[in-house]
Amino acid sequence: MGKDIIVNYDHQPCYEIKIRDSFDELSRSIQLMNEREYLRICIVTDTNVESLYLKEVLLKLSIDYPDTYITSFTFEAGEGSKNLDTVNRLYQKLINDGFGRKDLLIALGGGVVGDLTGFTAATYLRGIDFVQIPTTLLSQVDSSIGGKTGVDFDQYKNMVGAFYMPQLVFINTSVLKSLPSVQISSGMGEVIKYGIIRDFEFYEWLDSNVEQVKALNNEAIEYVIYKSCMNKKEVVEEDPKEDGIRATLNFGHTIGHAIEKLSNFSLYHGQCVGIGMIAAAYISMKRGIVTEGEFFTIMNILDSYDVCPTLPALDANNIIAATKHDKKMEGDTIKFILIKGIGISYIDKTVTDNEMKEAIDYIFSI
């Protein structure tokens, strides 16, 4: 059981993604990732994950690293903590505990924990090693891979950050069993995205294996995570800093992010991406580059995996205005991701406010 993926950066092997069904191989994987013997390790987590897995991970590492000082830092779960105040508190702890450049941070949690820990690792002493242990489906298939780290600043999501690669991404699929089903549906939004933007075969597999995936059948979920990680790896290897093709990973994100923000992060990220993907597919259909049949299979697959939530009442003009504050802007132009059928995506800079308005009206009508 288990799969390994090597991610290259600058055409050189950079870090491994290990997919397992327990934490048993965690210490060994850390030992194998480089030659370093860490004197200090700090596990960063949030209040949700702390009660579920911190003890187990601490215990395993303490047994396997008897001479290492192993500590932890927990912050309040939620997007509200993803800011420089939390980073400051973590810097303070690392300084007080004497962490040096040869020590290690471990991110144990979902996207917020991974992004914030990665950013701290990138900036503390100009960069120290870090390991990602993603514990949500969304972070396992997307945010832990590819080196995007950062925090929110004022009302701007991920406004301060750095591209900084982890030394290892260790995925334990069994932790998914402790997640509420809405978190699985949210993660499936990003999973289905890979099928729609670049992997038609995977899309068809997802469409034919809904029950096994939703039941978190071991083999099915390992395959879902493996295929998603492979898709993400291929894209980030080709375009690590998002100068081109990596932007296609933002399919569904322009309108999705705007809705996420306007609903004050009360909806999950993958749910908003699901809604945004319907809007982007709708615009593609209206332009005649996606057939009605293809559009409705996209609606159906998202429905089968319960991705899209009931939306709060939001004003279409406010959503359009919010898309203009997005990082996916280039000058005054929105880099919208459209599709030409299922499995082929491209960046389009010509989407008008009217097209967005029509698509938004559609998503509020279903």
Ligand code: GLY
């Ligand atoms: N989540 C999109 C990216 O990593 O580029």
